[in-house]
Amino acid sequence: MRTLRLLAFSWLLHFKMLSQSAFDGFLAILWPLFFATVAFFMFRHGHRSGALGPVALGAAVMGVWTATSVSASSALQRERRMGTLELLVASPTNLAFVLLPVTLATSTIGLYCIVATLIWARVLFGIHVPVEHPLPFALGILGIVVTIGSLGFLMAVAFVRSRRAWAIGALTEYPIWLVCGFLVPISLLPGWVRPISWALGPTWGMRAIHAGAFGGPAWADAGVCFALALCYVAAGALLLGRMVDGARRAATLSLT
């Protein structure tokens, strides 16, 4: 119960903080809108203007990753810069439970992006996204937020030793958009990319959202999405213990 309370309050606190940030809040919402606009024009002027609905949905989900990639990968570095990392490590709470709500809060900011992009598509481009099955659709949205937050957690842990973690996080933005099939069908990508797509939770989350919106079986995709999120959290928690032990042993925890 205490752990749940910690996760909930920590998530809320960081969500509020990120919502006030010009970079993590405002820009995270605005940035995908530029890409969505370009994609809408490209599809409108191409031979597949009928695909605008799925494109709007994909563009909306892109924002969840944008909100997470840089903020989550540099989450520990941010604590280190503010001088709070040592306090968090020294506290009796498992550091994984402290870090996970931070990265989940970053992906929750992505909900703003989803709403903003769908309104943008509707108002400026007249693109209507139907939601045929609201429950699987909502589950898909929840799944994508959770799986992206969990992937962000894994990245935050993996890049903890890098002072420039944000740059590595930023590097992953376009590849994830591409490989997870947000705007481009995975079948269009080279064959060797597909196993990478399947190992990424957002791919399955996107499929579940798509099925919820346009019809089709969504439950299995949503299930895989949540299962992969659990794998990322487990891998991140294991890695985090080793990283923290290593940093303590080498006395490099607070080195910025």
Next chain:
Amino acid sequence: MKGLRVFFVGGYISYRALFGFLSPWVFVPTLVLTPIFQILLFAYIGRAAGARSDEFYVIGNAMQYASVPCLFAMTQTIADERFWQTLGPILISPAGRLPMFLGRALPVIANGLFVAAFSLFAGGLLLGVHLSGAEWLRLAPVLLVATFSCTGLGLINAALGLRIRETAVLSNVFVGILLVFCGANIAVDSLPAWMGHVGRALPLTHGIEAARDVARGASLHAVRGLVATEALIGILYGVVGFGLIRWFELQSRRLATLERV
């Protein structure tokens, strides 16, 4: 002679000291690899949409991505003086403002040129867009003028950075505006009329059009009008940017807000 030293040596030192992307851990991910991924992203969106050829997106995005170093580097090398509390000592020095601030633009242009050329080369290699040696020779001055022009916008961005705290947000907004309006992924003629007008008033738009013409075999003479317009836009933005820097300097002295961060 002193002015030239401030322009070349001072500009280079300031650039190295203040442009935070120069660490290989930032430079390689953000300015070498990310532009390649941007090219791949839009080339594949183009394929999915049944829109333009790969060549269209390789050239457009390679040149558009040059705006990242041009905007971020120009802003950091000027506006970050304020962040590091060194703006005051610099502004009370007797060095001329023109060589002091414009000298910082030179390495920025070189960086932008490298990013555009490397992205064009790597993106072309990955997507099978072949450019001959002669085409590269004709493209070089076009890329140079386009990065120069975008650095002019960078100067405006840098000036605004003397007043606005969130320079990273501001730079990203300019990069996003260029992505939509400058014809990197949608031909300017295909945009709604008002967007086309905005696009033609921005840096890179004419440069990208000229580069595409050159890649299709046009001579430099044939695209001289586009290149000249691009250069003119760059000069105009540069003059406005420098004017804004001077104006904000005077304003901040009057209001005692010079180093407020």
